[in-house]
Amino acid sequence: MSPATNTERSHKAQKVLERFDKKLSRQVVSSLVSCVHCGMCTDSCHYVLANPDDPSYAPAYKADRIRRIFKRHFDWTGRVAPWWVHARSVYTDDDLEELKDIVFGKCTNCRRCTINCPMGVDFATFNRMARGLLVSVGVMPEGVSVVSKDQWEIGNQMGVLKEDYIETLEWMAEELQMELNDPEATIPIDVPDCDIVYSINPREIKYDPRTIADAAKIFYAAGEHWTMPSEGWDMTNFGLFSGDDDLGGAVARRLYEKVSDLRGKTLVISECGHGYRSTRCEGPNWAKQDINDFAMESSVSTMLRYIRDGRITVDKTRNTTPVTFHDSCNNARSCGFFEEPRELLNLVCSDFREMYPNRAENYCCTGGGGAMSMSEYTPRRLKSAKIKAEQLKATGAKIVVTSCHNCVDGLSDLIRHYNLDMKVTQLVNLVADALVIEPKAEAPEAAVPVATADGELAGYTILVADDEPDLVTFVSTLLEDHGATVIGASNGEEALSLARAHKPDLITLDITMPGMSGDEVFVALRKDPDLRGIKACIITGRPELRRLIYERPVTPPEGYIDKPVDEESILTNVKKILEVHHES
Amino acid sequence: MNETIRIGDTTVRLIKGDITDQEIEAFVYYARHNLALGSGFGTAITVRGGPDIQKELDTLGPIETTEVVVSNAGELKADKIIHAVGPRFQEVDLPAKLATTIRNCLSAAREHDISSLAFPPMGVGFYGVPLDLCARIMLATFQEVLRQSPGMREIVICANDSREYEPFRQLLQNFSTTKEYVQ
Numbered sequence: 001m002s003p004a005t006n007t008e009r010s011h012k013a014q015k016v017l018e019r020f021d022k023k024l025s026r027q028v029v030s031s032l033v034s035c036v037h038c039g040m041c042t043d044s045c046h047y048v049l050a051n052p053d054d055p056s057y058a059p060a061y062k063a064d065r066i067r068r069i070f071k072r073h074f075d076w077t078g079r080v081a082p083w084w085v086h087a088r089s090v091y092t093d094d095d096l097e098e099l100k101d102i103v104f105g106k107c108t109n110c111r112r113c114t115i116n117c118p119m120g121v122d123f124a125t126f127n128r129m130a131r132g133l134l135v136s137v138g139v140m141p142e143g144v145s146v147v148s149k150d151q152w153e154i155g156n157q158m159g160v161l162k163e164d165y166i167e168t169l170e171w172m173a174e175e176l177q178m179e180l181n182d183p184e185a186t187i188p189i190d191v192p193d194c195d196i197v198y199s200i201n202p203r204e205i206k207y208d209p210r211t212i213a214d215a216a217k218i219f220y221a222a223g224e225h226w227t228m229p230s231e232g233w234d235m236t237n238f239g240l241f242s243g244d245d246d247l248g249g250a251v252a253r254r255l256y257e258k259v260s261d262l263r264g265k266t267l268v269i270s271e272c273g274h275g276y277r278s279t280r281c282e283g284p285n286w287a288k289q290d291i292n293d294f295a296m297e298s299s300v301s302t303m304l305r306y307i308r309d310g311r312i313t314v315d316k317t318r319n320t321t322p323v324t325f326h327d328s329c330n331n332a333r334s335c336g337f338f339e340e341p342r343e344l345l346n347l348v349c350s351d352f353r354e355m356y357p358n359r360a361e362n363y364c365c366t367g368g369g370g371a372m373s374m375s376e377y378t379p380r381r382l383k384s385a386k387i388k389a390e391q392l393k394a395t396g397a398k399i400v401v402t403s404c405h406n407c408v409d410g411l412s413d414l415i416r417h418y419n420l421d422m423k424v425t426q427l428v429n430l431v432a433d434a435l436v437i438e439p440k441a442e443a444p445e446a447a448v449p450v451a452t453a454d455g456e457l458a459g460y461t462i463l464v465a466d467d468e469p470d471l472v473t474f475v476s477t478l479l480e481d482h483g484a485t486v487i488g489a490s491n492g493e494e495a496l497s498l499a500r501a502h503k504p505d506l507i508t509l510d511i512t513m514p515g516m517s518g519d520e521v522f523v524a525l526r527k528d529p530d531l532r533g534i535k536a537c538i539i540t541g542r543p544e545l546r547r548l549i550y551e552r553p554v555t556p557p558e559g560y561i562d563k564p565v566d567e568e569s570i571l572t573n574v575k576k577i578l579e580v581h582h583e584s
Numbered sequence: 585m586n587e588t589i590r591i592g593d594t595t596v597r598l599i600k601g602d603i604t605d606q607e608i609e610a611f612v613y614y615a616r617h618n619l620a621l622g623s624g625f626g627t628a629i630t631v632r633g634g635p636d637i638q639k640e641l642d643t644l645g646p647i648e649t650t651e652v653v654v655s656n657a658g659e660l661k662a663d664k665i666i667h668a669v670g671p672r673f674q675e676v677d678l679p680a681k682l683a684t685t686i687r688n689c690l691s692a693a694r695e696h697d698i699s700s701l702a703f704p705p706m707g708v709g710f711y712g713v714p715l716d717l718c719a720r721i722m723l724a725t726f727q728e729v730l731r732q733s734p735g736m737r738e739i740v741i742c743a744n745d746s747r748e749y750e751p752f753r754q755l756l757q758n759f760s761t762t763k764e765y766v767q
Contacts, residue, residue: 015674136712138673145710146623152709153624153744161628162602250709250747257746529642532635555630 012137013090017073019136023129024074031126032070034119035060041113041123046363047106050384057106059113063123065102066130096139103130104141105377108369109241110329115360132243140242142551143373147238151251156234158202159556168205169228171576172213179213180220180437187216190262191227196302197264197294198228199235199255199279201272201405207560208405209576214432215270218303221437222311226268232258235269236405237278237286240330241370245286252283259294266295268302271426273328273404274368277335298337300403303431304344314434319349323430324397326355326411327362328404336360341403344427348434353395363388365402367410375551385414392420400424412562416541456580458483461502465495465518466510466539471565475508475539478567479574492516496524499531506578508570509557511540519548526554535577539565587756591727594736598756600749603704603742604628610657610664611702611742612689614711617669619645619653624710629665633658641667649675650684652692666692666701672711679721682706682713686725690736699737705748719751723759 009017037060042048047057055061064086071078071087078087090096109124117123134140135148150159166189173187188194196219204211219226232254239248259267269276280296306312325345331337338359345352355362366385371377392400392415400411400422411424462484464475469490476486487502489495492513499507507525511518518538525531532555538548541563548557558577561569574580587598603611604625613629616622619641621630629637637658644653644667652668666689671681686706693701706722707713726739743749 011676012674136674149622149624149710150627154628155744159623159627161631246712247709250745253747254745529635529639532638555627 009089009091010093010096012093012096012139015137016090016096016133017069019133020069021074023133024070027122028126028129029070031121031123032067033075035063035067035117035121036119038118041117041121044112044116046110046112046366046387047380047384050386056102059107059123062102062106062127063121065099066126093139096134096137099130100134100139100141103127103134104144104370104374105380108329108364108366108371110364110368111333112329112361112364115333128240128243130243131241132245135242135244141374141376143375144238144242144370146551147370147373148242148244148247151234151236151238152247155231155254156202157236157238158206160202160205162231165205165233166230167579168209168576169212172209172216176213176216176220180217181439182220185216185220187212188227190230193263194225194227195265196224196226196268197259197262197266198226198268198270198299199233199275200228200270201236201275202234203405203409204270208408211270211426211428214428215299217432217435217437218306218312218428221313221435222306224311227262227264229258229262235275235279236272237275237283238370239286240274240278240282241373248278248282248286249288252279252287253289255279256283256287256289256291264294266297266302268297268299270299271403271405271428273330274406276337277330281335298331298340298403300337300340300344300427303427304340304347307344307347312431313436314348314431315436316346316348316350316434318434319430320351321399322351322353322395322397323349323399323401324353324355324392324395325358326365326392326400326402326407327359328402328407329362329364329368331403332362333360341401341427344431345401348427348430349401353397355391355395355397355400357391363391365404365407365410366414367406372406372409372413373551381410382414382417385410385417389414389418389420392422393418398422401427401430403427455483456575457578460506460578460580461485461487461504462574463487463489463495463498463502463504463507465489465492465507465513465521467491467513468510471510471539475565475570478570482571484574492518492521495521499525499534500528503531504534506535506537506558506574508537508539508561508574511538522548522557523554537561537573537577539563587753589756589759591730593734594726594730595738596723596726596741596756597738598741598743598749598752600743600745602628602744603702604632604660604662606702606740606742607661608702608740609662609700610654610666610693610696610698611662612666612668612704612706614704614707615647615667615669617646617648619647619667625704629657629660633660633665637665650681650688652685652688654692654696662702664696664698666698668706670707670711671713672707674712678713679717682718682721683725686722687729690726690729690733694733694735699735700740701736701738702740702742704742704744705752708748709744715748715751719755723752723755 041059051057068088071085072089077085111124114122147157151157169187176185237251366381408424466472472488479486493516509518536557538557538560559573640655655665657665670685671678708715708718
């Protein structure tokens with residue numbers, strides 16, 4: 001099979017057609033030919049439910065945008081009677097842009113339509129294929145481009161450099177030693193012959209290091225012989241989202257090779273839906289590699305095993321706030337991994353409330369499929385989150401637990417957007433909170449790093465920009481109490497002017513301010529040769545932040561804090577950004 | 585882990601590592617037309633090298649495909665960076681453009697008295713240049729240029745991982761046109 005040549009076709013369109021042929025596996029072809037347009041998929045899609053009057057969101061309609069190309073070039077029905085089967089080719093770069101809007105902007109590849117299709121049409125699979133075809137000719141959202149390039153070249157999808165990764169692990173180890181009053185509590189790096197090699201999502205390094213500290217605390221309590229790798233540590237895989245199988249294979253291979261080099265017995269994957277699916281299920285195929293010398297499991301299974309085997313003791317009365325559980329699409333629908341987290345939740349929480357529908361029928365957080373990196377579709381994404389918001393609200397829970405970092409971000413955004421009184425957390429946090437650890441006897445006090453209470457920020461000038469006077473006062477007072485010189489600004493223009501006048505070491509920046517937004521101030525700072533060295537910490541309750549993280553017209557901010565803020569999160573982040581360490 | 589051959593007076597060495605963190609006179613960065621450093625190695629250059637690099641680049645761009653510019657390397661271990669806009673995403677005449685880009689990198693190195701230069705596998709990975717094609721074109725172009733214009737002391741091919749390393753290793757081992765392998 002080969003596509004018809006057409007001298008009027010654009011070069012990119014021709015290349016897409018040439019590669020289309022190579023992507024036609026039996027699974028893809030069977031899905032492309034078997035749709036009977038019965039409409040069973042329609043009500044299964046969260047985009048349709050939020051946009052009932054717009055048929056362009058229906059899975060069958062979206063699938064037909066890809067199917068008609070297949071019919072035109074690769075299926076006999078389309079060659080014989082193209083008008084009968086609505087066969088149509090792609091000719092121009094505009095055709096490709098239109099396809100991009102559908103495959104990236106109107107589907108999160110959640111696969112809910114797949115399990116509701118009586119014909120077994122797996123739309124997500126060929127939607128991903130179409131993404132890959134577009135990526136191969138450079139047609140993709142800017143955020144997809146940024147994240148893919150980071151993962152190709154730096155080795156992780158958030159561009160975390162090796163020195164920052166190591167430094168964050170050392171910092172978390174230091175915090176752990178203080179908390180446990182045990183200098184032997186540590187986060188081992190590159191230790192060979194361990195029972196567990198622990199891999200993580202770069203989001204944990206960049207924005208949520210507490211999850212690493214909590215996992216380390218659990219390994220400590222279990223007496224585990226474990227390590228983290230210095231390289232090849234990112235278990236996420238943007239190839240799943242971008243459709244780039246080469247990226248999928250390269251990322252998976254780096255991880256597998258590192259575990260083999262360390263002679264680890266089990267690769268444990270921290271809580272991440274697409275990371276789990278990519279690493280454990282899809283990765284060996286992309287990497288064209290059999291994995292025989294080590295096992296792979298989710299950290300949820302590891303934690304559950306520790307409790308079952310009596311290696312850790314937990315007290316569920318420490319987590320009494322009502323919780324519900326959100327199934328990640330990749331975990332539940334694509335990997336059948338949904339009973340283990342519930343069993344674990346019931347062991348560490350006293351008030352677990354099921355969300356309906358659940359397990360493989362659960363609705364997407366709306367941040368899946370790389371949607372969090374595509375800010376041009378944010379309004380669409382948040383509108384489609386209405387069904388998820390209603391699901392969450394109906395549980396009456398105050399905490400939604402999920403085993404996925406993408407879901408953490410997607411749920412956090414929709415909770416803010418729909419003003420729900422909830423917060424998001426992960427199982428590792430709840431297990432760590434429920435841990436019963438006997439105090440270490442006779443710990444040598446002198447060896448334990450001790451933080452200086454006051455004056456840690458002495459010598460630093462920090463500009464606090466926020467249009468809420470109470471927040472400026474709160475943050476300023478806190479930072480001044482720790483020795484910093486603080487300047488306050490109530491709007492974007494003032495913040496930029498004060499930054500030019502005072503050249504602070506750090507600016508904490510609210511995104512939503514009247515006039516010049518924090519987003520605009522941040523980009524202006526980064527583009528100004530005299531100001532671009534000022535470190536920035538975004539403090540926001542709004543999802544516009546995603547643009548700064550994922551599209552990155554400029555160097556990303558050094559940190560961010562979600563509103564509502566608390567003393568601990570502000571101090572922790574500010575000290576990390578300014579690289580203020582505890583004194584031994 | 586390294587493989588080494590000689591082409592004329594020049595040592596061509598294959599290593600695995602982070603190209604932005606090498607002790608070398610200069611390295612090549614596969615740049616955008618507008619010379620915005622962007623993500624990937626661009627992030628590493630910005631974070632490790634400091635803001636002055638982008639500041640300098642703002643005065644040098646934009647440039648067309650196959651063109652190169654040379655900037656200082658700020659606080660990086662290297663002294664210079666050669667920013668090269670190579671072909672990408674299956675574009676027209678990709679092999680010829682890739683070879684021209686590599687020639688222009690070597691030419692710029694000569695103009696700036698750079699005698700030790702690191703190349704990434706040009707355009708592979710994100711920009712989709714096939715690895716085998718890249719390896720063949722890079723080595724053939726090195727051979728062509730270095731025999732016409734000797735003077736470069738060392739070229740380092742810096743692979744990011746074993747996937748990138750392996751095709752170059754095989755090609756270097758079978759590099760039959762020169763028999764000047766280093767023992």
